[in-house]
Amino acid sequence: MDRRTLLLAPALLLPLPRRAAAGQAVPPWRPERPVRVVVPFAPGGATDVVARLLQETVSGILGQPLVIENRPGGAAGLIGAEAVAKAAPDGHTILINSNAHVIAPALVARMPYDAIADFAPIAHLGRIPQVLVVNPRLPVTDMRSLLEWLRANRGRVNFAAAGIGSANHLASEVFRAATGAEVQMVQYRGGGPAMQAVIAGEAHMCVDPVASALGHIRAGTVRPIAVAGDTRAAALPEVPSAAEAGLPAWSAAAWIAAFAPARTPQAAVAALNAAFNEAMQRLEQRLTELAIERRPELATPEALLAFVRQDAARSQQVLRDAGVRPE
Incomplete structure (x- = not known):
């Protein structure tokens, strides 16, 4: 060997850096510590129910626990969503909203974040039909008697909602517009507190996703009147749809999805997407029991982003038509 070869020989024996190794696959992303899951509403609402239903299964798939943090407050869950928008984009903080x-x-004239640009869509976690319920002590049993009672009590009815800009609030505004009812919309810090207000008689009625209302309906603490839209909910086969009840104009459903901060690495988004989709498949029977409908066509982050953009335009138009203006 010449002198140059002898000097280079030790270097030739060193292992190549992993990123430069020929033909070596890049290992899949996995969280290095517990994943913080922010739910921007109080416990007990549909968003919280879905997050907790998926929590254990997703944790097992990822190999790290999901730690749910309820952060209610602000219009449309603004406080919790802002916390995620400003979190480190490393895959260890996500929003379920x-x-x-x-x-x-x-609703908010000066948003502290952009609901589209400041988030990376992860996974669609289900569509949930909405059900209208009343305090069981009210003298109403169906849509016809409810509308008659609302007309007889104009301006004296408390209609509980899960906070300004919540899915429940949107469905409530659609109901109010469809019926012309004169009610006092009372905002709470989530679907759970709104439902408790109806149970306690503090409010007369509310709209709630079937997933979170189901237990209260079966316990008899609230009385269901109708499910929004054209079809009944499989979990409530005895409750008529709004169309069957004579109010076809009332159509609304909630959806739940997971988001990460913008600029979260694509590998982290892909791993989180795969974990949530797998958990949804494993828990499909339980989801069906709660009237949570999987949407396979929205399984990818790209499809979810297109859906979110479309629904943003539709929902915001509904509120403008209802006379709601940003403040």
């Missing part, structure tokens, strides 16, 4: 995520810009 409802339609409220895209409703916020219709």
Whole structure:
């Protein structure tokens, strides 16, 4: 060997850097610590129910626990969503939110974040039909008697909602517009507190996703009147749809989705997407029991982004038509 070869020989024996190794696959992303999941509403609402239903299964798939943090407050869950928008984009903080995520810009004139640009869509976690329920002590049993009672009590009815800009609030505004009812819309810090207000008689009625209302309906603490839209909910086969009940103009459903901060690495988004989709498949029977409908066509982050943009335009138009203006 010449002198140059002898000097280079030790270097030739060193291992190549992993990123330069020929033909070596890049290992899949996995969280290095617990994943913080922000739910921007109080416990007990549909968003919280879905997050907790998926929590254990997703944790097992990822190999790290999901730690749910309820952060209610602000219009349309603004406080919790802002916390995620400003979190480190490393895959260890995510947001699980409802339609409220895209409703916020219709309510808040100076948004502290962009609901589309400041988030990376991860996974669609289900569509949930909405059900109208009343306190069981009210003298109403169906849509016809409810509308007659509302006309007889104009301006004296408390209609509980899950906070300004929530999916429940949007569905409530659609109901109010469809019926012309004169009610006092009372905002709470989430679907759970709104439902408790109806149960306690503090409010007369509310709209809630079937997933979170189901237990209260079966316990008899609230009385269901109708499910929004054209079809009944499989979990409530005895409850008529709004169309069957004579109010076809009332059509609304909640959706739940997971988001990460913008600029989260694509590998992290892909791993989180795969984990949530797998959990949804494993828990499909339980989801069906709660009337949470999987949407396979929205399984990819790209499809979810297109859906979110479309629903943002539709939902914000509904609120404008209802006379809601950003403040």
